[in-house]
Amino acid sequence: MKGRSAHPAHQAGSTRPTPQARAVRLGPRSLAALALVSAVGVAAFGWPFLTPPTSQLSAHAQDAPWLFSALLVLLVAVVAATISESGLGPKAVAMLGVLAATGAALRPIGAGTAGLEPMFFLMVLSGRVLGPGFGFVLGGVTMFASALLTGGVGPWMPFQMLAMGWFTMGAGLLPGQDRLRGRAELLMLAVYGFLAAFVYGTIMNLAGWPFMGALASNVAFDPEAAVPANLARFVAYCLATSLGWDLGRALVTVVLTVTLGPVILRALRRATRRAAFEAPVTFDAPTG
Numbered sequence: 001m002k003g004r005s006a007h008p009a010h011q012a013g014s015t016r017p018t019p020q021a022r023a024v025r026l027g028p029r030s031l032a033a034l035a036l037v038s039a040v041g042v043a044a045f046g047w048p049f050l051t052p053p054t055s056q057l058s059a060h061a062q063d064a065p066w067l068f069s070a071l072l073v074l075l076v077a078v079v080a081a082t083i084s085e086s087g088l089g090p091k092a093v094a095m096l097g098v099l100a101a102t103g104a105a106l107r108p109i110g111a112g113t114a115g116l117e118p119m120f121f122l123m124v125l126s127g128r129v130l131g132p133g134f135g136f137v138l139g140g141v142t143m144f145a146s147a148l149l150t151g152g153v154g155p156w157m158p159f160q161m162l163a164m165g166w167f168t169m170g171a172g173l174l175p176g177q178d179r180l181r182g183r184a185e186l187l188m189l190a191v192y193g194f195l196a197a198f199v200y201g202t203i204m205n206l207a208g209w210p211f212m213g214a215l216a217s218n219v220a221f222d223p224e225a226a227v228p229a230n231l232a233r234f235v236a237y238c239l240a241t242s243l244g245w246d247l248g249r250a251l252v253t254v255v256l257t258v259t260l261g262p263v264i265l266r267a268l269r270r271a272t273r274r275a276a277f278e279a280p281v282t283f284d285a286p287t288g
Contacts, residue, residue: 026133033081034136037074041162044071045206048221048230071158075140075165092134095271099126099138104146117249119146120200121256122264123164124193127171128185129268139168159207167200186261193253201246205238212237 026034043050099122106119123142127135140161147157174192176185212220219237221230 025131030078030081030133033074033078037071037078037162038166040071040074041159041166045159045203048206048210048234049227071162075158075161079137079140095130096134096138096141100142100145103138103142104149107142107146108150116252118252118256120167120197120249120253121193121260123168124171124189124196124253124257125261125264125268127168128174128177128189129265129272130172131177132169132172135168135170135172136165139164139166142168156204156207159204163200163203166203167196170196185265186258189261190254190257193257194250197250197253198246201242201249202238205234205242209234209237 103119103122103126106122107117109116109118119142123135123139126138130138143157143161143164147153147160171189171192174188176188180188210221219233219240221233225233
C-alpha cells in the first residue's frame, strides 16, 4: 500500500499567490469552545468595570486561584476540541511544537529589560501564515511552555495564555491572507504588532490591578468607587507602571517584523505548502 498527498498544482508563469493552507480549521464545536473561553476571559479580566460598587466581588482575590484554574481547563478544552474537530495531524503538531519551543526560548532573552520581548513578532508572523485557529493554540501553548522554562508558573499564567492566544489569533484574522504580499503586508503586520502589544499589556494590567490593595492607593482599584473613577485610576496605573514596558515591546515587535519578517514569512509559507495540511491523502490499490 502506498500513500501520497495531493499538492495543489502551480501554473507556469502564474503571478497569483497560492491560496494559503490552514493547519487548523475551526469547526462549530471549536468556535463554541473558543467563544466560551473568550467570554469567561472578558469577565475575568474586566470584572472591575462590569460590576456595581455594591457588589461583593471585593473578595474576588480569595477566589482567584479557582477562576484561574477554570480558565486553564477551558483553554485545554479549546485545544482538545480544535484537535478533534479539525483533524490536527502529526505535521501540524510538529510545527506547533517547533514554533512554541522557539517562542518560549525567545521570551527570556529580553525578560526584565524594558519590555524587550522578541517572541511577540514570531507570534504575529505565525498567526498570519497559519491562521486564527492555529494561532490561538500556538499563543496559549507558547506561554505555557515559556512559563515552565522560566519558572514563571503562577496564578497569572492562565491569563497570559489567554491573552497571547487572542494576540496570535488576531494576526490570523487580518485581511488579505491569499493576496496581500510584500511591503504592504509587512506594514500591516507591523502596525498590528505595535497596537496589539499595547493591548496585550493593558489586558495583563487588568489581571493584577484589582489586587493591589493599599500598595498604591491613588491608582489602585477601589471597590466602593464608581466605574468612571476606577477607569481613571486604571489609566493612571497603566501610564505610571507599564507604558514604557509596553512601548519597548511594541517597538521591538515592529523592528523585528520589518527586518526579519520577509525571511520568516517565506519560510513559514514554504513549510506550510510542503506540509500540505489540507491536501487529501489517497492510497493506491494493492497490485497483484
